[in-house]
Every structure is written in structure tokens, then in C-alpha cells.
Amino acid sequence: MEFITYEQDGFVGVVTINRPQALNALNSQVLEEIEATFDAIDLDNTRAVVLTGAGEKSFVAGADIGEMSTLTKAEGEAFGKKGNDVFRKIETFPIPVIAAVNGFALGGGCEISMSCDIRICSDNAVFGQPEVGLGITPGFGGTQRLARLVGAGMAKQMIYSARNIKADEAYRIGLVNAVYPLEELLPAAEKLANTIAKNAPIAVRNCKKAINDGLQVNIDEAIVIEEKLFLK
């Protein structure tokens, strides 16, 4: 792996996107390596995962603009699908994934954080969907997940205006659950992951599945999903 590091600490795995020279931007190789890293996690001995970025400035500054500018239409579609597949893998990963957003989370960076179960951030974090300013749409699920997380009105404002928001505003609109001084962010994420890891692992997994699957259907179908998972 060139751009991803993985550390296991007890029941908690820490995945770090490690391409700081490009502010951890997502090129095809980074996406492939994220996928391979999650595929390799030992689910018998891991109960929660923290996803963060290397360095003190950026979580992920988006999809790689240089690579995207070289893509044909077909290649662009394949790149969009690759991102969607990898982010969906994170979203449906059997155990909780916590995004520790340590700086810029723009475009694909905001989008990968939204595929995680929980987002916490540092006080220097900046979130945004700058895509329409670049002539594209937030194609790694941004139009869908942002609206689900913060409501359609706020998502539309952020996406149409392409205006970045700082950590305090991300907290105010519910995009992140908590804000920490930068040096306290990773310890806080690991502490939360360990708190989760102390609970019954199958119950936690079933809760993730029940919440995720239940949000896609009406309440009558949703409670049946919960019932079926209750005794699993």
C-alpha cells in the first residue's frame, strides 16, 4: 500500500489516508487501496474502525482534480462508480466506521466522511461541496447523503452555492457530532471506537444494519427490519 496505512489497536482499526502532498486527495489508486484495506480487516477481531487523513491540514481535499481532468467521459463514469462502490462498502461495512475529520473535507472528502456512521472533526475542519464551481456534480453520493444528513434545504444551499463551512457550522447543522482541538481528535475518535467495542458486537452490527436499512423504507417496513434483526 502506498497511500493507506492501517493500524490495529485491540478491537479498533485505524485507517489513515496518507497522501499529504496532495492533501489526501482521492485518485484511483487511493480508492483501490481504501477498498483493499477494508476488505482485509479481520472482522472477527475488529469491532469499530476510525477513518482519518494524514497530516494536520486535511482529511481529504476531494477527488484528485488532476486525474479527473484527464478522464474521458467513459473513464469519468468509471471513476464515479469506483468512488460510489468504495463509499458504499464503508457505509455498509458490518461494523461502525467513525470519520475523524482532521481538516479539509471538500467534495469527495465530505462525501467519504458522510459514508461513515459517525463524523467528529477538529476545530480547523472545513466541509464543502465545491463541485458546481468546477462544472461537475457531487458525484460520489454528495447530493444524496448530504440531504439525508442535514436536510434538503441546507444540503441544497451548500451544494448550489459551493460555499465551504467551518467546523462550528458543521456542528450546528448536525453534519458532525462533536468538534475537538486537532491534537485531541484522534484520541477522541479512538475512545469512542473503544466505547463501541466494549458493547455486544453482534448487537452493534445489527443496530447499524437496522438503522441503515430502516432509513430506506417506510416506518412499517422499518420496524419489521428491526424485529427480524432483534434475535439474530
Ligand code: CO8
Ligand atoms: N486534487 C489533487 N490535488 C490536490 C487537491 C485535489 N482535490 N487538493 C489539493 N491538492 C494539492 C495541490 O495541487 C497542491 O499540490 P502542489 O503542492 O503539488 O501544488 C497541494 O495539494 C497543496 O494544496 P494547496 O497548495 O492548494 O493548499 P492550500 O492550503 O493553498 O489550499 C485547498 C487548500 C483550499 C483545499 C485547495 O488545495 C483546494 O481548493 N483544493 C481543491 C479542493 C476541491 O475543489 N475539491 C473537490 C474536488 S471535486 C470532487 O471531489 C468531486 C467528487 C466526485 C467525483 C465524481 C467523479 C465522476
